[in-house]
Amino acid sequence: MTAAPELSEARLAQAETIDALSTYQFGWSDSDAAGTTAKRGLDEDVVRGISHLKNEPEWMLERRLKALKLFERQPLPTWGADLSEIDFDNIKYFVRSTEQKVTSWEDLPDDIKYTYDRIGIPEAEKQQMIAGVSAQYESEVVYNSIREDLAQQGVVFLDTDSGLKEYPDLFEEYFGSVIPAGDNKFSALNTAVWSGGSFVYVPKGVHVKIPLQAYFRINTENMGQFERTLIIVDEDAYVHYVEGCTAPVYRSDSLHSAVVEIIVKKGARCRYTTIQNWSTNVYNLVTKRTKAEEGATMEWVDGNIGAKVTMKYPSVWMMGEHAKGSVLSVAFAGKGQHQDTGSKMLHLAPHTSSEIISKSISREGGRSSYRGLVQVNPGAHHSRSTVKCDALLVDTKSRSDTYPYVDIREDDVTMGHEATVSKSSDDQLYYLMSGGLTEEEAMAMIVRGFIEPIAKELPMEYALELNRLIEMQMEGAVG
């Protein structure tokens, strides 16, 4: 026994870096010249205006108008979180913050540059921790770049508006092919007024080794952000896309309603990571879905820390044999927050497998719900699925629910479901505290341990970020 115990210094550093942090860190708001003049409310003129401003092809305008009708017809969902307070007439559906998209930070208007400096993006890009960056401020992407070597291999990473202009054929083929406008009220809304978002295309066999990163920021009060993301991963290719979201704290609510469509072709793999840290007056209602072809793998890694209400169920439709889908999600519901998250896994071909791991932490009256559907269609024999939900209640006034649905129309399948609710036990607190840790340190350690299975799936910087955000949320949790 001579080997030194593996005490990784990185981990030690991690434990040490996480120190006193105050409340919502991204809560400043910048001067809001663009937002004040924007129109409130939604009608055909608004939709036409957006399309006109963007110089879009006729077919896109038609899609938008059709979607607007669908949006108007569809009722709000009667399940999930309470959405009755959203005032659709008070929302600004399109806010243009700058006339020009730029490819150098220096060229950004000062107020926007300042915002992103504070979030820390230029640093990350400088240190080459990311393969490409896209930054969306209000309705449009204001900065976009991709590493040259990737561009040379044919990797496309653009804002969606530019994507539509430059790759009209791909858009005609794939836009709305995974999530049709009428899928739900909010996908209809997004289709009607979408703006910005990312368009990614990874050619056959190309492995993008470090993540592509997108940042979304809402600055205007009562703003609606409706980004639209389309990712196509061609055969045997690989990409990891990461998005982060922040917004200032305003007195009244904003709405974020995105649509993310992903196509993962034969043998390809895509990982999509979200660290959502909207301020707690944002309604975050997002539709995310992937079609995975034969032997393809789709992995959603989803961290929901902020927002007033989140309704989000990243889905994978396993279209081809041996396709795989997974969702790893962690939600944090603090005071006044409702995180209604989960997943939908559709097994449409034989030998497909899915895994859902969902962890939630509730405190101070916060509410988290797991809502998931696993569906196995006839003929999807030898399919497998496991679902694990684990909820941690930090106090007695918080709440956690699970709504697992299964719909199995094939005999030869393997299913596993496990749901646990852990109360952060007095015994655990006591054990750590008798090692000298304060109650707050002990609680934070328990919570970090709880989300560790998810944090370890993230690249180091994002794991740190997730821990840091959770730490901030836990501030003042005790005492």
Next chain:
Amino acid sequence: MAKLEISDLHVSVITEDTSKEILCGVNLTIDAGETHAIMGPNGSGKSTLAYSLAGHPKYRVTSGTVLLDGADVLSMTVDQRARAGLFLAMQYPVEIPGVTTSNFLRTAATAVRGQAPGVRQWLKEVKDEMESLQMDPDFAQRSVNEGFSGGEKKRHEILQMSLLKPKIAILDETDSGLDIDALRVVSEGVNRYKAESAAAGEAVGVLLITHYTRILRYIQPDFVHVFVAGQVAESGGSELAEELEADGYVRFTGQAVPA
């Protein structure tokens, strides 16, 4: 020099809607360098005493005092007690999923010592102690107590003791569940810390709760206390332990052992 003085300690356990007195006036003084063994029937309140000294929220002290070097222990929070030099090796150590043992130990050492130990020195310290306790280095990367065998959990408790260097160590049935070799290894760990602390001029006082005299052959007690119905019923030297081993607790409980 450390001194723990327990005077007329009354403790009740708090359950959903009732509260029941478990400790009914405990008196005990432990001086630096002394080893006290406590033996007593199941359910007599030994663990309750240990938990209460360390400040478990389930147990409510209704009267009495506990002083550590004159300072009022009962007004301290659990972590303050640990930082004041009190250590409890638990009868049933708790699992903390996702928190590595190395992370916990280092955070604890930082808290108790008042500053983070230097990485290099710390690594060596942990490595040496783990080797002495014959623990696989892999343990450092496993979650605290998760999936540890009974004996492994006990070794981990003693590892904590030797790293946190308390003035008073309370060992609650650290010998239970240990195989013959492990018992020796763990006992040697305790003795090593006793010797090391004495050499440093801070001789540890030990309160050893046990059901068996076997561990007392390795760790020589200066005093043996018989604990019955929430009180110290009798105190003596190590000969008392031998008597208990031979005759059981009949003399104290008045009940014959059912055949």
